[in-house]
Amino acid sequence: MSSISMETAGQTAAPxxxxxxxxxxxxxxxxxxxxxxxxxxxxxxxxxxxxxxVTVYEVPRYILPGPTEVIRAFxxxxxxxxxxxxxxxSITFSALALALAGGVFVAIAFAQSPxxxxxxxxxxxxxxxxxxxxxxxxxxxxxxxxxxxxLMCAFLVAFFPILSNMTQGLKSTDHNLLNLFDIYNATxxxxxxxxxxxxxxxxxxxxxxxxxxxxxIGSVVAEFTAGSAGTESGLAFRILEAGRRxxxxxxxxxxxxITATGVTIFFLTSFISHLLLRRWHESALTREx
Amino acid sequence: xxxxxxxxxxxxxDPSVPTGAGRSDRPxxxxxxxxxxxxxxTIALSGMSLxxxxxxxxxxxxxxxxxxxxxxxxxxxxxxASVGRIEWPTSSYTHAGEPERExxxxxxxxxxxxxxxxxxxxxxxxxxxxxxxxxxxxxVMDALRMVGLEKFxxxxxxxxxxxxxxxxxIARALVTRPKVMLMxxxxxxxxxxxxxxxxxxxxRLWGDQGWTVIFVTHSVFEAVYLSSRIVVMAARPGxxxxxLPNTLSYPRSGDVRTTADFAAASREVSEVLHQSMDVDAHR
Numbered sequence: 001m002s003s004i005s006m007e008t009a010g011q012t013a014a015p016x017x018x019x020x021x022x023x024x025x026x027x028x029x030x031x032x033x034x035x036x037x038x039x040x041x042x043x044x045x046x047x048x049x050x051x052x053x054v055t056v057y058e059v060p061r062y063i064l065p066g067p068t069e070v071i072r073a074f075x076x077x078x079x080x081x082x083x084x085x086x087x088x089x090s091i092t093f094s095a096l097a098l099a100l101a102g103g104v105f106v107a108i109a110f111a112q113s114p115x116x117x118x119x120x121x122x123x124x125x126x127x128x129x130x131x132x133x134x135x136x137x138x139x140x141x142x143x144x145x146x147x148x149x150x151l152m153c154a155f156l157v158a159f160f161p162i163l164s165n166m167t168q169g170l171k172s173t174d175h176n177l178l179n180l181f182d183i184y185n186a187t188x189x190x191x192x193x194x195x196x197x198x199x200x201x202x203x204x205x206x207x208x209x210x211x212x213x214x215x216x217i218g219s220v221v222a223e224f225t226a227g228s229a230g231t232e233s234g235l236a237f238r239i240l241e242a243g244r245r246x247x248x249x250x251x252x253x254x255x256x257x258i259t260a261t262g263v264t265i266f267f268l269t270s271f272i273s274h275l276l277l278r279r280w281h282e283s284a285l286t287r288e289x
Numbered sequence: 290x291x292x293x294x295x296x297x298x299x300x301x302x303d304p305s306v307p308t309g310a311g312r313s314d315r316p317x318x319x320x321x322x323x324x325x326x327x328x329x330x331t332i333a334l335s336g337m338s339l340x341x342x343x344x345x346x347x348x349x350x351x352x353x354x355x356x357x358x359x360x361x362x363x364x365x366x367x368x369x370a371s372v373g374r375i376e377w378p379t380s381s382y383t384h385a386g387e388p389e390r391e392x393x394x395x396x397x398x399x400x401x402x403x404x405x406x407x408x409x410x411x412x413x414x415x416x417x418x419x420x421x422x423x424x425x426x427x428x429v430m431d432a433l434r435m436v437g438l439e440k441f442x443x444x445x446x447x448x449x450x451x452x453x454x455x456x457x458x459i460a461r462a463l464v465t466r467p468k469v470m471l472m473x474x475x476x477x478x479x480x481x482x483x484x485x486x487x488x489x490x491x492x493r494l495w496g497d498q499g500w501t502v503i504f505v506t507h508s509v510f511e512a513v514y515l516s517s518r519i520v521v522m523a524a525r526p527g528x529x530x531x532x533l534p535n536t537l538s539y540p541r542s543g544d545v546r547t548t549a550d551f552a553a554a555s556r557e558v559s560e561v562l563h564q565s566m567d568v569d570a571h572r
Contacts, residue, residue: 176400179367183394184417184465194413198404280404280445 065249070256073249081238081250085257088219088234091147092261095154096215102155103162103207111170111196112188121167128160132218136225146226150234153222158215162207169203170196202281205273212269216262235261315378316340317469317501318364318390323373325359325527332526333359337373339520339529343468346495346502348512348519350558352566356527357505358473364503365394365471393462395472399454401446401461407433408442411461418465425464432464433457435494452483459490463498470500474507485543488514492541509562513554514541521558523565531561 047067053059054066061069074081106124110117132153143149173196181191223236233241235254242251277284318341325334334356341347349357363370377388393414401410411432415425433439436456446454455475462470472491476484492515495502506512512519513535521531537550545551 174400176396176398177402179362179365179396180394180400180413181417182367183365183392184414186417190417194416195402198402201404280447 062246062248065252069249070252073247073253074256077250077253081235081253081257084233084235084238084254085261087232088216088223088236088258089261091150091154091219091234092215092265095151095219096158096212098151098155099158099162099211099215100208103159103211104166104204107163107166107170107200108192110167112192117167124160124163127156132157133221133225136222140226147232149226150219150222153226154215154218157218157221158211161210161214162204165203165207165210166200169200172203173199201276202283205276208273209266209269212265213262216258216265220258314342317343317377317379318503319376319378320360320364321374321376323360323363323370323375325356325363325368326371334363335526335528337527337529339532341469341501341503343379343501344499346504346515346517348504348506348516349522350506350509350512350519350562351522351527352507352524352562354524354527355522356524357522359527360522361471361473361503361505364469365392366390391465391468393465393467393470395455395458395462395470395475397474397477399446399451399458401454401457403446406443406445407438407449407457410446410457411464414461414465428464429460432460435463435497436460436490450483451479452487455479455483455487456490459487459494463494466498468499468501470495470502472502472504474505476511477507484511489542491515492539496540509555509558510546513537513551513558514546519558521561521565530565533558533561 051066051068054064054069059066065073106120110121135156136149136153139149139152140146143152177195177199178191181195186194219234220236223234224240227237235258238254239251239258242248242254274284320337320339323334323337324332326332337356337360339347339360349360351357362368364375377390380388380390382388402413405413408429411429412420412422412425415428416422430439430442433442436459438453438456438460441449441453441457446457449457458475476487479487488511491502494500502515504512504515506515516535517539519531519533519535520529521533522528523530535554537545537554
């Protein structure tokens with residue numbers, strides 16, 4: 001009886017051991033290597049085909065420049081493009097910072113006082129659903145400078161998702177935990193500090209990721225609408241300008257910088273949310289099965 | 290109805306029941322004709338009176354909807370009673386007229402903060418009273434040692450099993466050295482083996498710590514195994530229908546479960562419980 005059960009145990013163990021061996025260190029490194037190499041190779045192929053098409057069919061550069069033309073534009077217009085990048089970055093990140101501070105602060109105010117929420121939440125919704133492009137002309141009249149218009153537009157777009165996520169998060173605290181705080185006669189500040197805020201962190205992270213992307217969109221759209229003055233030009237204005245002048249290589253270069261900015265913001269905000277949640281939240285955990 | 294409301298006097302005469310230090314016949318908490326009506330009109334609890342004396346282990350036993358959890362939450366001060374009073378005769382009162390109760394509450398769920406380590410979870414009640422981490426460390430570690438989790442202080446709740454999480458919850462409850470421990474079906478969600486082990490832990494801690502325990506359960510066997518007194522409740526409206534002393538002697542261990550006395554006591558309690566449910570069915 002015991003020999004039979006040992007045999008079956010041996011049989012089930014063998015394939016298990018085989019699968020375990022399949023994931024040897026060498027294989028693991030190779031697999032990771034593939035994860036990096038495959039997308040890079042794809043990119044290279046796309047660029048080569050692009051270059052080949054443009055060269056063979058003699059596509060004019062004001063319609064579709066080849067990758068080499070774009071690189072040349074990068075090098076030639078380096079000072080102008082990077083000062084534009086700097087303007088776009090500074091507007092995007094200041095708007096995001098303001099939206100984070102404002103969104104969290106207002107959400108806390110809403111959570112502490114349901115009356116405040118009842119009074120002001122509808123206005124927040126109205127601000128959100130009104131397309132920002134439609135408000136921009138009004139802002140241009142009111143705001144002291146173009147820079148301020150861009151900042152306000154980008155802020156308004158990024159603010160709402162942070163506010164609504166944070167408000168939701170502060171309301172989603174485990175009811176029993178709040179009861180526990182009641183039993184220990186905790187103050188309103190202690191509830192906020194020890195349960196509500198930490199419990200809202202996953203929602204904050206979501207707001208941050210959405211708000212980060214929207215802040216960039218907001219600053220680009222605002223610049224399309226409001227334009228800009230000489231030294232204060234951002235990437236969006238450079239794109240418009242290059243388009244009007246049919247300087248398509250420069251347009252591509254500027255577009256590439258905006259995309260790179262978007263990707264950077266995405267990774268940055270994802271990384272921050274990972275840092276905030278990695279120790280405890282389901283979304284940040286890696287599982288074996 | 291058996292021995293209604295005479296139980297506590299009987300028990301006081303029973304030397305086999307361990308009792309807290311400095312006991313007197315004054316109840317530590319007394320419910321006086323307490324009723325609770327929810328906003329939707331449901332009568333959750335009606336005319337409940339209950340004296341709990343220091344050192345008692347009282348189980349509130351009944352089917353779901355009998356108001357046993359509501360009664361416990363009222364004792365804990367979570368939501369006010371619609372009618373009646375809850376008195377704490379041995380507690381001092383604050384200027385605002387609030388009793389200074391030394392209570393802890395254990396929920397059915399472990400109710401831990403997932404973002405905090407085991408240490409920080411257990412530290413919480415002390416932290417809310419302004420005790421610094423350094424000053425709290427010894428008491429927190431003592432509490433963890435009492436539930437056998439001192440090696441898990443720096444772990445996060447997600448890394449623990451259901452039974453271990455419940456132990457953390459118990460450690461958090463006992464770290465304030467409460468006089469009254471209120472437990473709301475704390476082991477209902479656990480498997481039978483873990484549950485029996487935690488029952489033994491609770492009995493041991495009750496003996497060591499001099500607690501008064503009010504324990505809500507729907508399990509006859511758990512009530513009989515743990516309590517010195519079993520209050521049987523019925524639903525619609527939630528009310529007390531019997532107050533039974535449990536004469537099984539302490540200390541109790543797993544062997545008690547197989548004795549004839551345990552079986553007899555369980556049968557007696559079951560019968561009372563079923564009578565109450567039959568009455569329900571005829572309404």
